[in-house]
Amino acid sequence: MSGRSTRLIVALDTKDTAQAMRWRAESAGHAGAVKLGLEFTYARGLEAVRDVAGDSPLFLDLKLHDIPNTVASAIGSLKAVRPAMLTIHAAGGRAMIAAARQAIDGTFPDGARPLLLAVTVLTSMDTQAMHEIGVEGSVEAQVVRLGQLAMESGADGLVCSSHEIAPLRAALGEAPVLVVPGIRPAGSAVGDQKRIMTPAQARAAGADWIVVGRPITRAADPAAAAAAIAAELSD
Numbered sequence: 218m219s220g221r222s223t224r225l226i227v228a229l230d231t232k233d234t235a236q237a238m239r240w241r242a243e244s245a246g247h248a249g250a251v252k253l254g255l256e257f258t259y260a261r262g263l264e265a266v267r268d269v270a271g272d273s274p275l276f277l278d279l280k281l282h283d284i285p286n287t288v289a290s291a292i293g294s295l296k297a298v299r300p301a302m303l304t305i306h307a308a309g310g311r312a313m314i315a316a317a318r319q320a321i322d323g324t325f326p327d328g329a330r331p332l333l334l335a336v337t338v339l340t341s342m343d344t345q346a347m348h349e350i351g352v353e354g355s356v357e358a359q360v361v362r363l364g365q366l367a368m369e370s371g372a373d374g375l376v377c378s379s380h381e382i383a384p385l386r387a388a389l390g391e392a393p394v395l396v397v398p399g400i401r402p403a404g405s406a407v408g409d410q411k412r413i414m415t416p417a418q419a420r421a422a423g424a425d426w427i428v429v430g431r432p433i434t435r436a437a438d439p440a441a442a443a444a445a446i447a448a449e450l451s452d
């Protein structure tokens with residue numbers, strides 16, 4: 218066991234505002250934050266994002282990846298959304314990550330700055346998928362390489378799978394906030410995720426946050442599914 222506490226982010230992946238609000242309410246006592254991302258934001262816009270998040274800390278998973286000027290300008294439009302965490306792709310490179318850092322510091326007042334989290338290698342990718350896009354070597358090596366670059370360039374933390382927590386901690390120490398999707402409770406459908414662990418395994422590996430969507434939102438009883446995951450994190 219790592220000694221860190223691991224908290225749950227529930228991914229409200231839907232285009233439907235009422236549905237997102239229902240899931241948020243059902244998981245409220247068990248989750249430390251809610252995720253809204255591309256699916257909901259493109260369908261409903263930033264005002265609806267703020268409405269759905271309500272007073273829950275918001276993990277705004279927009280995975281920004283563009284030239285530095287465009288990423289910085291986009292972040293400038295997020296002030297009213299008040300995210301607690303915001304994602305960019307580490308593969309956007311040093312200048313893009315640094316521009317995101319500057320934009321956050323210039324947009325949000327002290328005490329209200331979202332954590333800047335850099336997505337390393339998507340948890341839906343395995344070694345073969347990574348090789349297909351021209352990145353050789355192991356997923357672990359690529360995650361550590363991108364993690365180092367991101368932290369040097371001003372990120373506060375990283376999005377990775379549970380499998381890369383130990384090598385990231387070995388390379389970067391305790392400072393990075395590690396947010397971990399690709400979580401599948403025992404017996405739940407894996408779907409498109411490739412690098413997975415159970416909530417208890419992710420906790421033992423030292424995740425700060427786990428991100429869970431379909432195992433909660435597609436469950437017959439989302440509240441019970443969220444409660445079971447929260448119990449795994451606190452056992």
Ligand SMILES: O=c1ccn([C@@H]2O[C@H](COP(=O)(O)O)[C@@H](O)[C@H]2O)c(=O)[nH]1
Nearest residue numbers: 228338339340398399428429430431432
């Ligand atoms: O590498 C990544 C980065 C982000 N995600 C997001 O996490 C959730 C996972 O949802 P599940 O339904 O539990 O698979 C989803 O919102 C992704 O956009 C990720 O899975 N992997």
